[in-house]
Amino acid sequence: MGTEQQQLVKAQELLQTLVNASEKAANIARACRGESTLFSLLVEEKKDGEKNKRFFQDFKTLADVLVQECVRHDVSKRFPGIEESIRGEESNQFTNTLGESICVKVMATGTETENLLAKVLDGNKNAAALLADLVHEDINNSVVEPRLDSSIQFPLNDIGIWIDPIDSTSEYVNGQWEKPGVFGIASSGLQSVCVLIGMYSVSSGAPLLGVVNQPFYAWDYYLTLSSISPTTAGRIDSVHLTSFVVNQPFYAWDYSLNRWTGRCIWGFCHQKTTLNVDEKLCHNISSELAANCNTPLDKSVITISSSEASPLVSALKDKYEVVFAAGAGYKVVNVACGLANLYLLTKGSTFRWDTCAPHAILRSMGGGVMNLKKVLSLPLDSLLDNQENLQLIYNSPEEGVSGVDRWCNMDGLIAYRDTASLLELVQFLKEVNLKP
Ligand SMILES: O=P(O)(O)O[C@H]1[C@H](O)[C@@H](O)[C@H](OP(=O)(O)O)[C@@H](OP(=O)(O)O)[C@H]1O
Numbered sequence: 307m308g309t310e311q312q313q314l315v316k317a318q319e320l321l322q323t324l325v326n327a328s329e330k331a332a333n334i335a336r337a338c339r340g341e342s343t344l345f346s347l348l349v350e351e352k353k354d355g356e357k358n359k360r361f362f363q364d365f366k367t368l369a370d371v372l373v374q375e376c377v378r379h380d381v382s383k384r385f386p387g388i389e390e391s392i393r394g395e396e397s398n399q400f401t402n403t404l405g406e407s408i409c410v411k412v413m414a415t416g417t418e419t420e421n422l423l424a425k426v427l428d429g430n431k432n433a434a435a436l437l438a439d440l441v442h443e444d445i446n447n448s449v450v451e452p453r454l455d456s457s458i459q460f461p462l463n464d465i466g467i468w469i470d471p472i473d474s475t476s477e478y479v480n481g482q483w484e485k486p487g488v489f490g491i492a493s494s495g496l497q498s499v500c501v502l503i504g505m506y507s508v509s510s511g512a513p514l515l516g517v518v519n520q521p522f523y524a525w526d527y528y529l530t531l532s533s534i535s536p537t538t539a540g541r542i543d544s545v546h547l548t549s550f551v552v553n554q555p556f557y558a559w560d561y562s563l564n565r566w567t568g569r570c571i572w573g574f575c576h577q578k579t580t581l582n583v584d585e586k587l588c589h590n591i592s593s594e595l596a597a598n599c600n601t602p603l604d605k606s607v608i609t610i611s612s613s614e615a616s617p618l619v620s621a622l623k624d625k626y627e628v629v630f631a632a633g634a635g636y637k638v639v640n641v642a643c644g645l646a647n648l649y650l651l652t653k654g655s656t657f658r659w660d661t662c663a664p665h666a667i668l669r670s671m672g673g674g675v676m677n678l679k680k681v682l683s684l685p686l687d688s689l690l691d692n693q694e695n696l697q698l699i700y701n702s703p704e705e706g707v708s709g710v711d712r713w714c715n716m717d718g719l720i721a722y723r724d725t726a727s728l729l730e731l732v733q734f735l736k737e738v739n740l741k742p
């Protein structure tokens with residue numbers, strides 16, 4: 307009996323395909339948001355089995371559904387056979403204002419996709435044509451650098467993909483721009499919107515490759531921030547950044563192109579090989595701030611959800627600079643980019659699709675995302691020996707639950723970039739006797 311030949315896929319080709327798909331996704335997210343007159347048609351409330359229990363109301367937009375279908379379509383076209391292994395947050399049903407339920411998918415031609423979208427958009431042909439053009443556009447990004455060694459390949463049947471087409475949907479729906487706060491983190495607003503595409507190993511469940519695209523990201527803001535010298539710090543208050551360069555537009559809006567700007571970051575981690583997007587993309591703003599402010603940061607920064615209970619928040623504030631931020635993906639990304647040292651979530655309000663992509667980026671930097679309940683059940687001194695076993699995994703559902711909860715990160719999580727910060731937090735949580 308011969309064994310079936312495994313089809314192998316090069317990691318660099320996967321990376322390029324996922325980055326291109328995320329760029330298309332970001333274009334769609336920006337276009338849907340730009341059509342302000344239409345936006346109200348593009349939002350629908352999720353039903354009981356689909357929604358995150360943390361929210362009384364949970365929404366999905368046409369952008370969520372279209373982005374997910376687009377990524378699925380483009381990745382499957384490039385790697386036939388992978389389709390069944392691509393899963394995402396959304397179902398592809400969308401209901402228009404007439405109450406008609408329509409199955410949104412990418413059709414063989416632009417005209418067919420346009421006709422389908424026109425049904426969702428209550429006959430608005432212009433918007434349907436605009437979106438269909440974006441869906442069928444060939445994204446020819448330059449080769450993603452640095453390149454992964456061509457010898458790194460994976461059997462096609464060991465590749466799984468989780469997509470969160472729009473993370474921070476509520477901020478996306480609100481559509482407001484919020485000035486980033488003192489640590490360079492915006493507590494809410496379009497900046498927290500992320501397209502998350504994470505690849506994991508089906509056999510081990512480990513995150514391998516993560517692509518995070520932020521469709522509304524203000525380059526100017528961060529570039530200027532990192533070049534501020536102490537002599538211009540008159541515009542910075544004596545403790546941290548509260549005001550910024552006068553006339554500096556905070557919007558991630560490119561006036562010459564008349565569109566929002568964004569960025570894409572990625573990371574890869576498999577066995578001993580780790581690689582990620584050029585360091586320049588991940589400005590270490592916290593240390594920039596520390597260097598430029600009169601008072602250096604004497605506490606680590608921890609980012610958390612605004613839904614955490616107040617006794618915990620108060621306890622954390624004694625030890626940490628606590629920064630609330632929207633969007634689970636955005637919070638992990640802020641740890642990866644050095645804006646925060648840690649992200650703690652004590653509840654089961656994130657899902658595999660929220661964490662897989664940014665988790666892979668953190669793994670590529672020597673950090674990770676651990677299961678909080680498991681971490682707290684172990685003695686502190688055995689934590690580092692169990693680092694691998696404590697990571698969140700992506701190949702198996704939670705037991706004893708149904709619907710969307712099967713893919714919930716039930717036990718809470720800690721995202722970290724360095725193990726010293728991790729250990730310090732766990733010791734602190736044990737001292738305050740936290741029970742997730
Ligand atoms: O927008 P979707 O894709 O549904 O994902 C949500 C996550 O599942 C939630 O965990 C986030 O809430 P928290 O950041 O409070 O955990 C939630 O953040 P938000 O409430 O700030 O929008 C989102 O990231």
Ligand SMILES: [Mg+2]
Pocket residue numbers: 470472473474634635659660
């Ligand atoms: Mg999400």
Ligand SMILES: [Mg+2]
Pocket residue numbers: 370395470471472473474475
């Ligand atoms: Mg989402």
